[in-house]
Amino acid sequence: MIKFERKKLIIDFLKEKGISYNEVLSEKLNIPMSTLRRDLNDLLKEGLINKMHGGVEYNDSSLVMEDFFESKINNNIDEKILIAKKAIKLIKKNESIFIDSGSNGFYVCKFLPKDLNLKIVTNSIYNVLELMKQGHQKVYLLGGKFKPVTGAIIGYEAIQSLANYSFDKAFIGINAIDEQFNLYTTNSEHAQVKIEIIKCSKQTYGLADSSKFNKKSFYLFAREDKVNLIRK
Structure with missing residues (x-):
């Protein structure tokens, strides 16, 4: 599976679930953890996800998040x-x-x-x-x-x-x-x-x-x- 397809799978999964642990993403989408981490770093830079302790959430840009x-x-x-x-x-x-x-x-x-x-x-x-x-x-x-x-x-x-x-x-x-x-x-x-x-x-x-x-x-x-x- 090429990177584009993996990233689309991750985003589609998070759109449905909202939040997910990294281990769950890896298991459900059949993506090795090392590969998943690289994909998540790319998605974070693109502003499509927010990282949390041990997991990630979908960044819905239509929702206002709390700022400092x-x-x-x-x-x-x-x-x-x-x-x-x-x-x-x-x-x-x-x-x-x-x-x-x-x-x-x-x-x-x-x-x-x-x-x-x-x-x-x-x-x-x-x-x-x-x-x-x-x-x-x-x-x-x-x-x-x-x-x-x-x-x-x-x-x-x-x-x-x-x-x-x-x-x-x-x-x-x-x-x-x-x-x-x-x-x-x-x-x-x-x-x-x-x-x-x-x-x-x-x-x-x-x-x-x-x-x-x-x-x-x-x-x-x-x-x-x-x-x-x-x-x-």
Whole structure:
């Protein structure tokens, strides 16, 4: 079997299964492990798969995958600043607000005036550091599981602690918005936190730069009637 045929077999198998261990691929497709590793390296360079520990997954380019926070804050900066300033105009003095993890939320923290005297809750260590840098005094960080990729606090403890809050306004991050304006995030743990935020907020706003639109991600957490979008 020539390389092209092997690679097509691998991709067709992964399209159906999504994820597979290397040993399973080798056995099911009858490809020696040494040959399979070379083919997988080629497919990785071509952007058709993602490597995991002991296995691979099909890279569906129509799905938005989670990226590192440090990378996201350097994309679409001018647009994110404009969105942040639109969000800030909606905030009144002495309100209680929630600012979600993510690069759009970070820019809200960066430009949020301290003289608004807000009570601010967040699930992002990056947001906390930026808010303290800007001189805000009433800043609260949710407890829970720390996710290094996003700098977010997620999980059962975060959801439980959110149930004790009532926010005037919440500003949540969105990874993808499809043509029907359904809102997505990259995993169920982030989604459950966002769902709880919407429940305990009088008004919820979604922060979405142009890179988010006409795409999907792994988990649908809200439809357009639940969240007011702030965009460029």
